[in-house]
Amino acid sequence: VQLVESGGGLVQPGGSLRLSCAGSGFTLSSYTVSWVRQAPGKGLEWVSSLSSSSSDMYYADSVKGRFTMSRDNAKNLLSLQMTSLRAEDTAVYYCARDPADYYYGMDVWGQGTTVIVSS
Amino acid sequence: AIQLTQSPSSLSASVGDRVTITCRASQGISTALAWYQQQPGKAPKLLIYDASRLQSGVPSRFSGRQFGTECTLTISSLQPEDFATYYCQQFHNYPRTFGQGTKLEIK
Numbered sequence: 001v002q003l004v005e006s007g008g009g010l011v012q013p014g015g016s017l018r019l020s021c022a023g024s025g026f027t028l029s030s031y032t033v034s035w036v037r038q039a040p041g042k043g044l045e046w047v048s049s050l051s052s053s054s055s056d057m058y059y060a061d062s063v064k065g066r067f068t069m070s071r072d073n074a075k076n077l078l079s080l081q082m083t084s085l086r087a088e089d090t091a092v093y094y095c096a097r098d099p100a101d102y103y104y105g106m107d108v109w110g111q112g113t114t115v116i117v118s119s
Numbered sequence: 120a121i122q123l124t125q126s127p128s129s130l131s132a133s134v135g136d137r138v139t140i141t142c143r144a145s146q147g148i149s150t151a152l153a154w155y156q157q158q159p160g161k162a163p164k165l166l167i168y169d170a171s172r173l174q175s176g177v178p179s180r181f182s183g184r185q186f187g188t189e190c191t192l193t194i195s196s197l198q199p200e201d202f203a204t205y206y207c208q209q210f211h212n213y214p215r216t217f218g219q220g221t222k223l224e225i226k
Contacts, residue, residue, distance in 0.1 A: 104210035105153035105168030
């Protein structure tokens, strides 16, 4: 059971980037999945969550209107489309399984992908 | 948004010590809280879910308790691999806020 993120990189302010989160060993579409980020030297910040049915999406105020989560169930894949990127979006981004229908705790985490927003 | 206040923000202790970290919520969250351990450069690892349940594979020296809006994480006898940063997170509602973290260092 694991999650693997990809898609991070260096992008200019105002630019866009699409992160992916691939699940293996379990059916990603059966779970709520969340993105959590960590700016350099800082703590963990919840970014967004997408319910298993994709009917419920939640975003932190800091990214609302700029970030969008989506799923591709056939590929067991989840994405985070990030637009209008700012310097303060620079962070390691983790996707995490959030089995909120069963218990409270993010039990599977990816290794993280680094996003750097800089000119 | 529910605020989680962790204390202390840092802690120095020795191998074998018993330590307790506190996470206080700004409003009631029932048992909707988890604790994570994060080693430098690594992803967080779930230790405790539902405020007091030990995640599979986590040593029994870790325990969680809840007292109203206050939750605690206790490590009964510190081991060298326990020196890390610890975070609480609430699942009562969105946004799924984290505490600011507690860095546990070797004395």
